[in-house]
Amino acid sequence: MSKREVPASVKDEKLVKKRRDQMIKGAVKLFIEKGFHRSTTREIAKAAGFSIGTLYEYIRKKEDVLYLVCDSIYESVHQRLQTSMDLERGDIECLKQAVTSYFVVMDEVQDEVLVMYQEAKSLTKDALPYVLEKEIEMVAMFEKILRRCVENGEFSLSESEIKLVAHNIFVQGQMWGFRRWILQKLYTLEEYTELQIENLLGGLLSKKV
Amino acid sequence: MSKREVPASVKDEKLVKKRRDQMIKGAVKLFIEKGFHRSTTREIAKAAGFSIGTLYEYIRKKEDVLYLVCDSIYESVHQRLQTSMDLERGDIECLKQAVTSYFVVMDEVQDEVLVMYQEAKSLTKDALPYVLEKEIEMVAMFEKILRRCVENGEFSLSESEIKLVAHNIFVQGQMWGFRRWILQKLYTLEEYTELQIENLLGGLLSKKV
Amino acid sequence: MSKREVPASVKDEKLVKKRRDQMIKGAVKLFIEKGFHRSTTREIAKAAGFSIGTLYEYIRKKEDVLYLVCDSIYESVHQRLQTSMDLERGDIECLKQAVTSYFVVMDEVQDEVLVMYQEAKSLTKDALPYVLEKEIEMVAMFEKILRRCVENGEFSLSESEIKLVAHNIFVQGQMWGFRRWILQKLYTLEEYTELQIENLLGGLLSKKV
Amino acid sequence: MSKREVPASVKDEKLVKKRRDQMIKGAVKLFIEKGFHRSTTREIAKAAGFSIGTLYEYIRKKEDVLYLVCDSIYESVHQRLQTSMDLERGDIECLKQAVTSYFVVMDEVQDEVLVMYQEAKSLTKDALPYVLEKEIEMVAMFEKILRRCVENGEFSLSESEIKLVAHNIFVQGQMWGFRRWILQKLYTLEEYTELQIENLLGGLLSKKV
DNA sequence: CATGAATGAGTTTTCATTCAT
DNA sequence: GATGAATGAAAACTCATTCAT
Numbered sequence: 097m098s099k100r101e102v103p104a105s106v107k108d109e110k111l112v113k114k115r116r117d118q119m120i121k122g123a124v125k126l127f128i129e130k131g132f133h134r135s136t137t138r139e140i141a142k143a144a145g146f147s148i149g150t151l152y153e154y155i156r157k158k159e160d161v162l163y164l165v166c167d168s169i170y171e172s173v174h175q176r177l178q179t180s181m182d183l184e185r186g187d188i189e190c191l192k193q194a195v196t197s198y199f200v201v202m203d204e205v206q207d208e209v210l211v212m213y214q215e216a217k218s219l220t221k222d223a224l225p226y227v228l229e230k231e232i233e234m235v236a237m238f239e240k241i242l243r244r245c246v247e248n249g250e251f252s253l254s255e256s257e258i259k260l261v262a263h264n265i266f267v268q269g270q271m272w273g274f275r276r277w278i279l280q281k282l283y284t285l286e287e288y289t290e291l292q293i294e295n296l297l298g299g300l301l302s303k304k305v
Numbered sequence: 306m307s308k309r310e311v312p313a314s315v316k317d318e319k320l321v322k323k324r325r326d327q328m329i330k331g332a333v334k335l336f337i338e339k340g341f342h343r344s345t346t347r348e349i350a351k352a353a354g355f356s357i358g359t360l361y362e363y364i365r366k367k368e369d370v371l372y373l374v375c376d377s378i379y380e381s382v383h384q385r386l387q388t389s390m391d392l393e394r395g396d397i398e399c400l401k402q403a404v405t406s407y408f409v410v411m412d413e414v415q416d417e418v419l420v421m422y423q424e425a426k427s428l429t430k431d432a433l434p435y436v437l438e439k440e441i442e443m444v445a446m447f448e449k450i451l452r453r454c455v456e457n458g459e460f461s462l463s464e465s466e467i468k469l470v471a472h473n474i475f476v477q478g479q480m481w482g483f484r485r486w487i488l489q490k491l492y493t494l495e496e497y498t499e500l501q502i503e504n505l506l507g508g509l510l511s512k513k514v
Numbered sequence: 515m516s517k518r519e520v521p522a523s524v525k526d527e528k529l530v531k532k533r534r535d536q537m538i539k540g541a542v543k544l545f546i547e548k549g550f551h552r553s554t555t556r557e558i559a560k561a562a563g564f565s566i567g568t569l570y571e572y573i574r575k576k577e578d579v580l581y582l583v584c585d586s587i588y589e590s591v592h593q594r595l596q597t598s599m600d601l602e603r604g605d606i607e608c609l610k611q612a613v614t615s616y617f618v619v620m621d622e623v624q625d626e627v628l629v630m631y632q633e634a635k636s637l638t639k640d641a642l643p644y645v646l647e648k649e650i651e652m653v654a655m656f657e658k659i660l661r662r663c664v665e666n667g668e669f670s671l672s673e674s675e676i677k678l679v680a681h682n683i684f685v686q687g688q689m690w691g692f693r694r695w696i697l698q699k700l701y702t703l704e705e706y707t708e709l710q711i712e713n714l715l716g717g718l719l720s721k722k723v
Numbered sequence: 724m725s726k727r728e729v730p731a732s733v734k735d736e737k738l739v740k741k742r743r744d745q746m747i748k749g750a751v752k753l754f755i756e757k758g759f760h761r762s763t764t765r766e767i768a769k770a771a772g773f774s775i776g777t778l779y780e781y782i783r784k785k786e787d788v789l790y791l792v793c794d795s796i797y798e799s800v801h802q803r804l805q806t807s808m809d810l811e812r813g814d815i816e817c818l819k820q821a822v823t824s825y826f827v828v829m830d831e832v833q834d835e836v837l838v839m840y841q842e843a844k845s846l847t848k849d850a851l852p853y854v855l856e857k858e859i860e861m862v863a864m865f866e867k868i869l870r871r872c873v874e875n876g877e878f879s880l881s882e883s884e885i886k887l888v889a890h891n892i893f894v895q896g897q898m899w900g901f902r903r904w905i906l907q908k909l910y911t912l913e914e915y916t917e918l919q920i921e922n923l924l925g926g927l928l929s930k931k932v
Numbered sequence: 933c934a935t936g937a938a939t940g941a942g943t944t945t946t947c948a949t950t951c952a953t
Numbered sequence: 954g955a956t957g958a959a960t961g962a963a964a965a966c967t968c969a970t971t972c973a974t
Contacts, residue, residue: 148960357970358933366970554965632841717926733954
């Protein structure tokens with residue numbers, strides 16, 4: 097379940113990275129607007145700033161663009177979280193901090209996440225597992241924090257409960273993006289974060305040992 | 306924001322309903338398997354049990370099929386919930402009952418919900434509002450129950466909090482379907498329901514007046 | 515090595531036959547002029563008298579057109595020969611008659627045969643055997659006549675020699691078509707036929723028992 | 724109808740010859756495997772051992788490669804025949820020798836000849852005459868030998884008959900290559916040669932004066 | 933009402949050729 | 954002279970939609 101390589105005709109690695117970055121940037125914009133299926137390869141090339149011929153020097157199939165986009169989004173989310181979360185400390189404050197950071201990140205990348213959730217199923221069978229693996233990785237970050245808290249006696253949760261709460265947090269972050277049509281009318285990000293954390297801690301602390 | 310009418314060439318209302326039911330049934334099966342975009346109108350017609358010509362006697366555009374499918378799913382979910390929820394009683398037991406029923410329904414229609422979540426964005430701008438309205442309606446059912454509980458002094462929540470908790474419940478129901486690849490490996494529906502209700506009530510009851 | 519079926523979307527067998535006949539006729543004209551590879555599917559459709567969409571109702575791949583063309587040519591040549599050759603009589607006169615008939619047929623279908631010889635190698639591996647089988651069938655007709663002559667004591671040939679002479683006759687027929695740029699400048703069909711028969715019989719009768 | 728010049732950007736004649744030899748060698752290998760149309764210029768360049776840019780320093784169009792290949796094949800066949808045939812002696816033995824040599828050469832270059840016969844028609848109108856001229860030249864070699872034999876009274880043939888027999892010999896040589904799928908299953912080269920010569924002489928000697 | 937053959941605009945993908953480095 | 958990235962015209966093929974029967 098390792099990273100699927102998308103082959104390029106062009107040999108210069110630096111150039112490949114540069115062109116693919118252009119491509120991803122253009123494609124995300126396009127996919128947000130009209131979705132993967134309604135975007136043509138010509139439009140993707142144009143949005144990337146080069147010709148259709150050049151596009152195909154860097155991918156093999158249209159679907160590769162989607163994979164590259166999904167991969168890039170996850171990579172970026174994962175990296176942002178890495179740097180803003182302390183997975184080891186294991187106290188309430190650190191949990192609050194993690195959730196807050198996560199929600200901020202999800203707010204920043206909401207467009208991209210929306211794209212991923214609507215289009216990921218269009219990935220062929222061989223690309224999907226890698227994407228799901230990435231998800232599990234991210235949920236695992238919350239599990240780790242929660243587990244540390246339990247170890248530190250902040251509250252008491254079974255392994256099953258840890259996993260579920262981690263999932264809930266994860267989904268509530270995504271929810272802010274893909275239900276924005278309603279949530280972002282009702283709350284600011286700060287309000288949303290505060291209320292969700294309050295709920296969460298209410299549930300957890302009721303389980304204090 | 307009223308129900309968008311999909312026009313049919315055929316006049317006989319009974320027949321229209323019958324044919325569209327066939328169509329929706331076939332289409333859902335197809336969309337689950339390959340998604341809306343990858344399903345052709347020919348395939349939809351075949352899955353429905355009639356010819357491509359006949360299909361177009363009952364819709365105007367391919368997209369109408371998607372709308373009809375989405376509408377049908379909401380209608381069916383909504384109806385099932387109507388009959389299994391008591392929106393007025395307003396006690397903890399009734400809330401637990403509502404959540405349980407909702408999760409059961411979402412488990413039963415998980416395929417359909419999956420389709421909706423992956424394809425709804427393919428609806429054109431004029432069909433989307435109606436679908437979103439339906440969502441709001443369903444969330445409102447949980448809001449109502451929660452509001453009744455607050456009125457009855459079961460726990461204390463601001464209007465903002467009510468709305469958010471309702472959304473959380475709603476999303477946790479959908480989550481069971483669209484994250485089934487992981488959740489349904491970790492839990493049975495009963496376990497999932499029990500754990501989520503426990504979490505929920507933990508949060509709520511910590512707010513008891 | 516049985517007949518490869520080319521699938522059509524259209525169900526009406528009569529129509530399929532009719533449309534494919536149009537298609538083959540147009541395609542042969544086109545292939546003679548510019549070859550298979552240089553002919554586009556749009557041109558083929560146009561030459562057949564219908565749209566590109568319609569073309570693809572009757573074939574699956576461009577290569578199917580080539581197969582259909584080759585098949586049709588063989589079928590037609592084979593059928594013409596069947597009716598003009600007496601495989602059983604086994605005398606010199608009958609051999610002369612067979613060669614003459616064969617050359618006449620090859621003269622009539624020289625365009626088609628030219629196409630086949632230049633394009634048959636473009637058939638994919640699964641269609642080629644069928645085409646070769648057809649060739650063997652036709653060569654076998656001459657073998658049969660020769661064998662009968664030998665049985666009747668007209669001349670004496672080993673089985674190896676029979677096979678080779680049959681091949682020579684077969685190739686000399688094709689030669690009239692695919693070397694027409696020179697042969698048809700030097701001889702009329704009648705002259706060509708007479709000279710070749712003379713040569714042939716000279717060789718055979720020198721082996722009279 | 725003189726040799727068509729393929730222009731090169733590179734001035735150094737030695738280098739041009741060297742690079743084109745590389746090119747032809749690679750291209751023949753490629754064309755045997757997949758034919759001219761299915762081979763891309765990139766593949767040709769790669770097979771030749773240099774870059775696509777370099778390829779275009781030595782040709783103007785893809786078709787030039789085909790012309791160069793055809794020309795090279797003829798040149799090589801012609802040269803081999805020159806050195807192994809005695810066109811002047813004019814006796815039966817010398818004819819047998821010529822046919823035998825020719826068949827040996829055709830056996831050695833059968834792959835190349837196959838390529839030529841399948842692809843020559845892809846040459847544009849201006850290259851074709853040169854190629855045909857080469858053919859006539861080769862047939863003329865047999866005509867010359869036959870004519871000498873007639874002059875020497877080995878057998879008696881009209882000019883028409885000489886031309887036809889020369890063509891027959893020529894085509895029987897090619898036949899060994901392009902009908903190898905069947906002939907080379909039935910005979911060894913030696914058997915094939917012996918049988919064809921026997922046939923040939925049978926025909927000719929029956930015309931002895 | 934039902935059918936399915938016909939249509940052609942629109943899509944992905946390839947590849948010969950050019951040209952700046 | 955050599956390179957290979959860039960180009961875009963052109964190719965095969967698809968599929969929503971129509972309409973005569």
